[in-house]
Amino acid sequence: MWSTTYPEGVTEILFAQFGVQAPSLDEANKAIEEMLPLFGADAQPTVLDRGQYTDAYGYANATLMAYWFAPGDYERWAGQDAVEAFWASRPVSGPLGYYRETATIPRDHIETLYTPHDPKEYDTPGIAQHVEVGPTKVHDYWGSARDRITASQSDELEGALYAYTPTTEETLGRRVSVTVPGNVCLIRTAQDWRRSTVFKDDYFANVDPVKDVGVDYLATHPDTGCLQTRKIREQALDGEIIDRACTVGWFLSLEHLMTWSRGHRSHLEIYGAFFQMMQGKDGQPMDMSLWHEVSVIPEGGGSAEYVNCHNRTGFLTVLDHTPVLDHTPVLDHTPAHVAG
Template sequence: MTDTEPRFEMWSTTYPEGVTEILFAQFGAQAPTLDEANSALGEIIPLVEQGDVPTVLDRGQFVDAYGYAHATLMVYWFDPEAYARWSAQPAVQEFWSSRPLSGPVGYYRETAVIPRDHIETLYTPHDPKEYDTPGIAQHVEVGPTKVHDYWGSARDRITASEHDDLDGELFEYTPTEVDTKGKRIEVPVPGNVCLIRTAQDWRKSTVFKDDYFANVGPVKDAGVDYLAVSPATGCIQTRKIDEQSIDGDVIERSCTIGWFLSLEHLMTWSRAHRTHLEIYGAFFEMMMGKDGEPMDMSLWHEVSVIPKDAATSLYVNCHNRTGFLTILDHVDGHVLEPAKT
């Protein structure tokens, strides 16, 4: 913690009263083209809209570093037991057990139960409901924090760090060489992996949007692209997502989702690597260079540390750089099973 006054205002939040943990899930389809991936995702969406429906349902699409197109749902249940009931529905069970092992489309499911004291958030000072900010902010009170604008502030905003080092169970990895296409694979997720979702919404921006896309966006994208192919950083996967309406229309909102071996791996890249320092510099130059104009883009992130046995991952007919498949050589007990065809 530092006594230095932040150079500008930022907000933060935590869970609603009575909520002790949430479940965040990503359901994805992978294919040669975005049209094919979105078509496959269309099979999942009706399932998410029945039974114990999630608190937050976001959608997006992206092309990964290896040229594969993805369509994905980013889904939050504020009650993990509600997710358990939803996922136990026969139609949901049948969907995941019946994904074919052959053909151009792959499917994946990643879930993480996030305790209240294992997450930190940071937002530009906007009413999340006015800006339609997704993630948990739609359902909580968001307000100013002074715990920002210094290296290490993210760790300080995670209250579990007061008594837990939050060290990752897996410190380094070499990407797997196993051919995972045509297989159904459950990958055990190491303890204390770090999940980040960082987002940008420019739908209401007239002052900052051009500056962001000219100067911040390009270096942000370069940093994400670097992480995607640099396992030495401890980054497992990055997904640079163009967000969509639930019907599939692209909207003026984007996010990046990343998995790291630990919070420390994320923070080491953030404070020490050229690609993030360039993002940091461009962001602060933008923030300080508008002569007091209020920020009219909504920028935010959620960073979580996922305890051991609190995350799951399943991949059907996906390439070996998809999610936790990339660490397959470093974890025990992965399950390879035939899927129904």
């Protein structure tokens, strides 16, 4: 497996998600296209990816995922008159909702992992197009994600909020900003099958359905510490569907994500299905590009604002939270049969 290293000049990365909620994907996509011209302005992002998804509560969403390699550039971009006017003019009533979430990530608070494919050759989205990617030996054991986060050598990275009960406040018809709890965890995990001839059919028959079950479980079980998962089918910037997908998820802490990964049936079955697929290919090299980015967002490093969005959107679910001091994520540890 491969991981990233960063140029000396890159000390922080700002990742932002901009979204539109609507009754249908067509309506959501039409609305997100009104936002696209803003990204041609000054201080535009280093990376801009697009996708669509239907969330766990049936709302259609279109989204833009943007990376700035200098957070100050984002501030300059967001402070432009056209950007401020667009956001300020979003209506709090009607069929559409809007959100924007940002995460300023110190480079010692992010880890990545990729199958060994040249990101530039595979047109890999996210940060891989713009940093060095090469082999890592820090993988293939429980806890390796934490070990790839440099800050974990001296910081427990404990979340400020350890459990929550989803809000009962109504948020439709309102403009709401939420204080992002300290040390929340962000994951973007992705699949690219555009060049696959060997693994694609097996993956979609046997791995992807199990993955979807796990992602849906997280989205509807706050006891896991997951705030929201977004199963995104990716698009070119002109809206054309492409053979690429990702899941973006917010967790209360890195430990919540890792506890689910190493111990919960829904993830162990994903793990088992993947390795059963690999064993059935007689050592043929993986021809799908698979990768993830996992980040821990320090206190004060996140922002979240929503206009006319339902109350299970992103950080709205913890709108009225109060801290819970039990540090142990609660999970159903029903034993799972793990193939392979």
